[in-house]
Amino acid sequence: MSSRSVTLRDVAKLAGVHPATASRALNEEARARGLVNPDTVARVMRAAQELDYHPDPVARSLKTRRSHTVGVVIPDLTNPLFPPIVRGIEDRLAQSGYVVLLGNTDNDSEREKLVLTSMRSRRVDALVLATARRRYNLLAELNLSDLPVVLVNRVVDDRAIPSVATDDVTGIGMAVAHLVALGHTRIAHVAGPQALSTGAGRHNGFLLGMEAAGLEPDPSLITFAEAFSVAEGVRCARVLLAGRNRPSAIVAGNDMLAIGCYQAIEESGLKCPADISVVGFNDIPFSNRLSPPLTSVRFPHYQVGIEAAQLVLERINTPDAPTKVLFLPPELVVRGSTARVSPVP
Amino acid sequence: MSSRSVTLRDVAKLAGVHPATASRALNEEARARGLVNPDTVARVMRAAQELDYHPDPVARSLKTRRSHTVGVVIPDLTNPLFPPIVRGIEDRLAQSGYVVLLGNTDNDSEREKLVLTSMRSRRVDALVLATARRRYNLLAELNLSDLPVVLVNRVVDDRAIPSVATDDVTGIGMAVAHLVALGHTRIAHVAGPQALSTGAGRHNGFLLGMEAAGLEPDPSLITFAEAFSVAEGVRCARVLLAGRNRPSAIVAGNDMLAIGCYQAIEESGLKCPADISVVGFNDIPFSNRLSPPLTSVRFPHYQVGIEAAQLVLERINTPDAPTKVLFLPPELVVRGSTARVSPVP
DNA sequence: AACTCACCTGCAAACGTTTGCAGCTACTTC
DNA sequence: GAAGTAGCTGCAAACGTTTGCAGGTGAGTT
Known part of the structure; x- marks a missing residue:
């Protein structure tokens, strides 16, 4: 409608005050509005309403x-x-x-x-x-x-x-504890990239979690992914499965890596969870629709x-x-x- | 570093010209830069470089x-x-x-x-x-x-x-044609909300697709979801499965609805795709990881x-x-x- | 009655650009 | 050699706000 946009001057003119006063009246902060007479404030606000005035954020931004x-x-x-x-x-x-x-x-x-x-x-x-x-x-x-x-x-x-x-550390800790409670001891970790704080934090959490459970982490059961991707998950899980000391469970650095684990497990003719359990991290949407539905650490x-x-x-x-x-x-x-x-x- | 941000004036001063000239020199458009002497342009640009000048988009925006x-x-x-x-x-x-x-x-x-x-x-x-x-x-x-x-x-x-x-219409058309090629004739449609253009378009596409295949769409095999959600998919699919004329295939308005169909099918003790085929729309991420992996209309x-x-x-x-x-x-x-x-x- | 002071409002200068206009130089043209 | 012109550059006014400062009331104080 209002082709030419209505400015503070217009409001001021309609209210019969100086633009400066109008500015102060329209300003939320008490520091400004407090300075002007309540009646005037009301008048200015009415004028603004009538003209459907919206302050220009650009101009304001330039100043403030x-x-x-x-x-x-x-x-x-x-x-x-x-x-x-x-x-x-x-x-x-x-x-x-x-x-x-x-x-x-x-x-x-x-x-x-x-x-x-x-x-x-x-x-x-x-x-x-x-x-x-x-x-x-x-x-x-x-x-x-x-x-x-x-x-x-x-x-x-x-x-x-x-x-x-x-809290990555306690998150992974919960995953490890869960697996331990299910009787697992040969627990592997597909860690995320260590250059990312989440990757590093979760790796650390894994070590602490194992320690807390009284288990010694086996270095040959830890692989490092170069990215949080399905492909890297596959690669890492393959390494784990090919080792002579096959794990009974894998804690993945996140859900993508976990999905990669699924795929590697399937390739090798094993079954999840019958032969190997997998835990993910993030609980991405639809992870409950995967087969099998993914156990995962959720954070809000x-x-x-x-x-x-x-x-x-x-x-x-x-x-x-x-x-x-x-x-x-x-x-x-x-x-x-x-x-x-x-x-x- | 530069605590006080460097402005156009600074550049102009360093280059020994008026701010207006500096402005024109720095302006990409030939309409402006063309007006000023190439030597001056170079000088101004050098000055800008030296001061690490970045024009203030806010001020510019106010003006332009x-x-x-x-x-x-x-x-x-x-x-x-x-x-x-x-x-x-x-x-x-x-x-x-x-x-x-x-x-x-x-x-x-x-x-x-x-x-x-x-x-x-x-x-x-x-x-x-x-x-x-x-x-x-x-x-x-x-x-x-x-x-x-x-x-x-x-x-x-x-x-x-x-x-x-x-192109929703041809997309759904492809889905229908695919099902027809597989021998299906009792093809149902879980349509999306008709208030959304996608919902309506795909419903329309379904009707046209059936017609093109020489099939008469059975009104009792079309249900309308109130939202593109898994829950609505479940509800609609239940209706279809409970009818006396059970479909052999369902074209869902999108992947969420398709997932809902999965769930309803499972509930009723049937198998997808053995008993009923399902097609989705959108090809959301990880739809290839669902069980069964979802046939879907992808668009880029x-x-x-x-x-x-x-x-x-x-x-x-x-x-x-x-x-x-x-x-x-x-x-x-x-x-x-x-x-x-x-x-x- | 003169003074202070609190309260309100207006003035004008910003903020950092862009741009129409005018003016200046130096060059062409007859 | 005068007049015209092209090519650059500077001037100043915007754009729509905010805000320090000063001024102008009127009431309260002594």
Whole structure:
């Protein structure tokens, strides 16, 4: 309708005040609105309503240097892990009038840099980083600037940056404990890439979990995947199955790797879970529809997103509050891929 | 590093020219740069380089009224259909220096309105709408304003708006033809919500496909789901299986519904595909890992995203070009959920 | 009655660009 | 050699806000 967009001047004119006063009247913050007479405020607000005035965020942003925009950078939206997280972030931020700028990096540092500078120059008020790389030179640099950053799905070693993540260690611990309770002792681990904090954390969790169960991890029963992919899962599981000391159970670094294990097991003529149990991590959608339905460590992705957004907002509003690090508790979802260890014939 | 950000003035001063000249020199477009002496251009660019100058998109946006930002609004990122599409959009747009603003609506018209005005006021240069509702009052309104809009995954009846979608009709046609070739004649359809253009289109495709095969669709073999969900799939399939004229095959409106069919079939003690064949639509990730692996109509989600972004860019650059409507060809992926019709005992 | 002070409002300068217009130089053209 | 012109560059006004500062009321204090 309103072809020419209505500006603050128009509102001010209609209300019979100076634009400055109108600006203050329309400003939520008491620091501004408190300055102007309540009657005037009412008059201005009525005028704004009448004209269907919406302040121009661009102009405002130019002046205030905040954009009510948050950058969310993830490796790959196609990874089923991320959509619920992003959704959670967006939902929470939308509530507070923020909007999210999305960027995929494929964990490529070139693209990462591109995305980051693009977002920074667009004056995002904060950044949510869901990349899982452990070594992260950009991180230090970013933290130097005054741009608030929240990490998702990873923490930085000294906990100097607010973050929300799941507790990989206890998550994997639950998986190991579950297998031990089923009588397994030859438990293998298909570990994720050790350059990613999740891969490393879960590997560590595996070692600790075994130790807690009084089992000595057998190095020949641990293989390292180069990526969290089905193909790498297949490769690693093949190695394990070909060894002379075949495991009775595999703890996979995530569900993709677990699916790879399924495939390798099938290839070798074995049955899951009759011959070998498998546990995954993440509980991706439809993992209950796999055959067999996958036992997996679930963590509340959506909630992680919500909490991350919450942290972002706190960070924006009170930048010098102490940095929180949040660990959301994982949960073991037991399904059909784990069974009591088969009696050795 | 540069705590105080470097501005155009700084560059101009270093190059010894007026800011206006610097602006023109740095502007890609020949219309501006062509005006200034090549030597000066070089000098300015060198200065910019030296100071690591990045123009402020906000200020620029205020002046030019374009933001190099595109709004992408979808119902729910959590629906596995969308991530690859969004990814495609973002990839293509990033190439051209655009950035995407993401919004979920849950097909709720309130939230839709909120998201849309939020995006509009943030001066997005264009909108990509991936909502599938057929009746869309906002659409007319949006098109009135001069904001370019591209539709994804649906077309509007009179094709007045550029869009990219898959050809639902021929997609379902392929599914029907496949089943017919396997000897099926009692073919049922679990249709998606008819308020969504995909649901309606595929239902229509089913009718046409049957007709093309010389089969008369049996109204008692068509049920309508109220949502594209597993639960609704179960409900609808139960109805079909309980009828006295049990189908030998089901064409589901999408993969969720197909999974629901799986479950209902299992419940009733039947086997897929031995007793009943099932075909889905979308070929969501891991549908090859279901049991049985799902035969489904695939369409190239990622490519859809790419093309949509392409359309957006064209639209932005040449607003009065004829409006394109793009149909990407679907493809039938035959897996284990369809089989030759079982001989009637 | 003069002073202080609190309360409100207006003025004008920003924020960092872009762009129509005008002006200047130096070159062509007759 | 004067007039016209092409080619560059500078000036200043935007774009729509926010905000420090100053001014102008009126009430309260001494």
